[in-house]
Amino acid sequence: METIISIKPLLAVLVSLLITPVLVSSKTPNVREAWTFAAAFMMFMIVVSMLPAVLKGAEMVYTVAEVLPGVPIKFKVDAFGMLFALVSSSLWIITTAYSIGYMRGLDEHSQTRYFCFFALALSATIGVAFSANLLTLFLFYEMLSFATYPLVTHHQDMHARSSGRKYLLYIVGGSVGLVLPAMLICYNLAGTLEFTSQGFLAGTGSKPLMTILMMMLLFGFAKVAVMPLHSWLPAAMVAPTPVSALLHAVAVVKVGAFSVLRVITGVFGTDLLVSLGLGSVICYIAAFTIVVASLIALSQDELKRRLAFSTIGQLSYIVLGAALLSPKGLIGGMIHIAMHAFGKITLFFCAGAIAVATGKKYVSQMVGIGKQMPVTMTAFFIGALSVIGLPPTGGFISKWNLVLGTLEADQSAMLVVLLGSSLLNAAYFLPIVYRAFFCSKEESMFENSVKEAPVWCVFPLVLTAICSIVLFFYPQPFFSLAELMVQSITGR
C-alpha cells in the first residue's frame, strides 16, 4: 500500500480551529456566518482533495509530534476515516445554512459562542476521523466532549444545566474512567497504539484481560450510547436543534461509533475477536440496545426525544455490523454511518423547522401539519424511510448489507433483531407522517396561516432528503470506501 506524507489532514483539522478567533472578532453576524461558510467549504475541499488518492488505495500520514515513546500525535487518512470525514464535513456546510435559519428564526442569544464551538466540534470530529493511533483519537475525542458542552447547555437554564452535568458525567466519566486505563494497559501490552489492519493486540494477553479491555473500550466510548450508558443522549436534546442534528445525529455519536469500529478493527483486529469469541458478546449487547431503544422510542411524545432514542438504536446497528466480524457486516456498519447521517439529519432539520414555524415540539400536537408544511413533511417522510431502511433511500443499502452480514456470520438471531427493529422503526415514524397528511379539517390542529419555515431552514432539509434518495441509486464514494477498508482488513 502506498503511503504519502501530506500535511492536508492537519490542515483540515486546523481550518475550523483557527477560524474561531476570526468568528469572535467579526463585526456583524453576516460577516461571521460568511467566515463559517468559508471554513466549512475549505474543510470540505481539503477532505475531497484527498479522496482520489485514497480511492486508489493510498494512505496519507502526517506526524505532528512524538509525545510518548512509540506513540506520536499522528494523522492517517485511510478509507474509513475518509468516509467519516466526508460525511461530517459535507453536512457541516448544510448545517451551517440551517443554523442561520434556525438561530435567527428563533432569535437565539450568544450566537457567536454557538458558531465558535460548532467550529471547534467539527475540528475535533475530523481529528478523530484522521487519527492514526488511539492516543490521537483520545485527544480529539476529549476535545469534542468539551467543545460540545457549551452547545448542549446553550440555553443556560436549569434544564440545560442538569443535562450538561449528565452529558459530562457519562462522556468524560467514560473516557477518563474506562478508555484511559484501557489505553494504558494496551500500551503496556503492545508498546504501541498505532491502528493496523489486523490490530496490534493479537497474542499479547490472556482471554479474560482481552475481554475486559474490549468492554472497557466499548462502554468507555460512551458517545456510541450503548445501553446502559445511553441516557445522556436524550438529555442532550435540550440543545438547539442544529446541534442535535449535526452533533447528536452525526458528529458526536458517530465519533463514538467510529471509535468503537476502530477499536474492533484497528486495535483488536477481527481475527483476534473471532478467536476470542467476543464478536457475539458485542452483538448481543448491541441487539439489546437496538430493541430496547426502539421500544422506548415508541412511547416518546416529544419529537426530538423520539429521534434521540431512534439514534441510540441506529448507532448500535453500526456496532452490530462490525461485531458480526464478516466482510458484509463491516461494510454495512461503515456505510450506515453515512446513510443514517443523511436520513437522521433530515429528520432533525424537520423537527427544528416545525419548531421555528409553529413552536410545536410534541408528536401529539402535529396532526395535520403536512397540509401547512408539505415540503418539510415530505422530507420527513423520506428521512423516515431511510432510517427504517426502505427503498428508494440510502438506508436500504446499509441495512441490506447488514442483513447479508448476519447471514454470512451465520447469526440468524441478529437477522431477526434487524428485521424486527425495522418494523419498530416504521411503527414510531410512519404514524407521525400519516397523521400529518391524512386528517379531516376538524382534526387538524393548525390554522391556514401556518406557513413553511424560512428558506434557510427548508432548503437544507430538502437537500439532505434528496441526498438520501440519491444515495440509494448511487451510494458512492461511501460504498467504495467501505469496500476498500474491508479489503485492507481481510486482505482480500
Added chain:
Amino acid sequence: MTDHYPSLLVVVPLISAFIISAAGWMNRRLCFPIAVAALSVATYCAFGLLLRVMDQGVIVYHLGGWPPPWGIAYYIDHFNALVLTAVTVVSLLNLIASQKSIARELGEKTWAFYTLYVLMVTGLLGMVVTGDAFNLYVMLEIASLTGYALIAMGEKRAPLAALNYVYMGTIGACFYLLGVGYLYIVTGSLNMVDIAGNLPALYQSKAVLVAFIVCMIGLWLKMAFFPFHSWLPNAYTFTLSATAGLVAPLMTKVMIYVMIRFILTVFTPKFAFATIAVKDPIVWLAVIAIVVSAILALAQRNLKKMLCYVVVAEVGYMVGGAWLGNRAGMTGAILHIVNDALMTLCVFLVVGNIVYVVKGYAFEDLKGLFRKMPFTMGAFVIGALSIIGVPPTCGFFSKWYLITGAIDAGHYGFMAALLFSSLISVVLFFRVIEISYYEPSGEHHGHEQHTEKMVEAPLTMLVPLLIVTFGLILMGMYTGDIVGRIIQFAIPVELV
C-alpha cells in the same frame, strides 16, 4: 561569564533583595523594576545552564573556588537544571502579574513584599542548585522564613495561618537538620556526592536508616504530604494572591525535588527501594493522600481553598510516583514537578485576576464571570483540563507516565487513585465552570444582552496568564523532547 551562571543564579537575586529594600526608602517605584530585572537575569542563567547541561552534561561549580569537602559545591545536572528553569520562569511570570494587585493591596509596603519575594526565590533556587546538604538547610530556612512573612501579609486570618505554618515548618526543618546531622556523624561529610560515596558500606547501620527516615519526614512536613498537610490550605488561602502564586506552584514542588534528590543522589535507588522495605507503604500513603485531598477539595465552597487541596493531592501524585521505584514512575514524578508548577501557577494567576476584579473568590462571587472575564476564564478552562489530565495539555502526559509506572510496578491502587482524582477533578472544575458560565438567576434567555460589560484584568496580569496557558499546551506537545533529552538523563541508569 557563562562559567559563573550557577553562582549568579543565586547571588543576583540575593543582592537585589537588599537593593530593593534600600530602594524602598528612596523611591518605591524602583522596587518592581529591580525585582523583575533580578529574576530575568536568574531566568536567563537558568536557561543557559539547562542548555549547557544538555550539551555537556553535569556542571560542578565550587563556590569561592573552595573545593569540597571544605567549600560548598553546586552540582547542576539535567534534573536540577530543569527544575531551576521552572522555578525562575514561574517566579518571574508571577512577579510581573503581581504588580497591580500588590500596588493596590499593600500601598506603602510594596518594597517589603518585593524584598521578601526575591529573597524567597533566592532560597528556592539555592535549594535546587546546591550540592551540599547543610547549605540546602540554610537555603530552606531562607525560603521558609521569607515564606512565613509573605503569607502573614494577607487578609485578616493570614497571620494565624502563617503562625500555624511556622510551627509545622520549623518542626519539618528541624527534622531535616537532624537527619543531616546523623549523616554527618556517620560519613563525616556534608557534600552530597561525598555522602553518597561513603554510605554504601553503612547501609545496614541503624543511624543511616534513622537519618533517612527523619529527613523524609522533615521534607514531607515541608511539602504538605498527607497527613502533614493541615497547614497548607489555610496558609495559601488567606494570603495575598501574589504570594499564593509564588508559594503554591513552587514551595511544594521544590521540596519534592529535594526528596527525589535524596532518593537518587544522596541515598541510592538501591537503598531507598530495595534495602529498606518502605516503598509500598509510602505509595499507599500517597494513595490515601490523593483520595482524601480530592474529597476534601470537593467539600470546599471557595475557589482558592479548593485549589489548595488540589495542590495537596498533586503532592500525593509526585510522592507516589517517585516511590513506585521504577523508571516510568520517576519520570512521571519529575515531569509532574515542572508541569504541576506551571498548571498551579495558571490556576492561581486566574484566582489573582478574579480577586483583582471582583474582590472575592467564594463560589458565589464567580457568577457570570465567563461574560465578564472571558480570557481569564478561558485560561482557567485550559488549566483545569491540564489538572484533569486531558491531552494535549501537559498534565495528561505526566499522568500517563505516573500511571504507566503504577502498572509496571503492579500497584493498581495507585493507578485507581490517579483515575479517581481525575474524575473528581472533572467534578471540581466543572462545578466552578458551571457557576461562572450560567448567568445570575433571572437573566437567561436574553437576546445578545450586553448588560454585563467585559471587565477583564489589566494586561500586565492577563499576558503572563496567557503565556502560562499557552505553555501548558506547548509543554504537552514537547513532552517527547523533554523526557527524551532531559529527564531521561536525570534518572540513574540502574533504575529501570
